[in-house]
Amino acid sequence: xxxxxxxxxxxxxxxxxxxxxxxxxxxxxxxxxxxxxxxxxxxxxxxxxx
Numbered sequence: 001x002x003x004x005x006x007x008x009x010x011x012x013x014x015x016x017x018x019x020x021x022x023x024x025x026x027x028x029x030x031x032x033x034x035x036x037x038x039x040x041x042x043x044x045x046x047x048x049x050x
Contacts, residue, residue, distance in 0.1 A: 001013075001017075003017075003027075003036075004024055004025050004030070005025055008043050012026040
């Protein structure tokens with residue numbers, strides 16, 4: 001399924017997802033509302049907060 005962070009394009013399985021507030025995210029950063037933290041991710045450069 002798609003990461004619950006609106007701007008993130010990543011797909012994650014329920015088993016691998018970071019769960020927060022009953023929603024599934026692809027990473028801790030997306031769960032915190034900061035955007036994707038994966039290297040080589042098509043959405044990471046536009047979502048990272050660094």
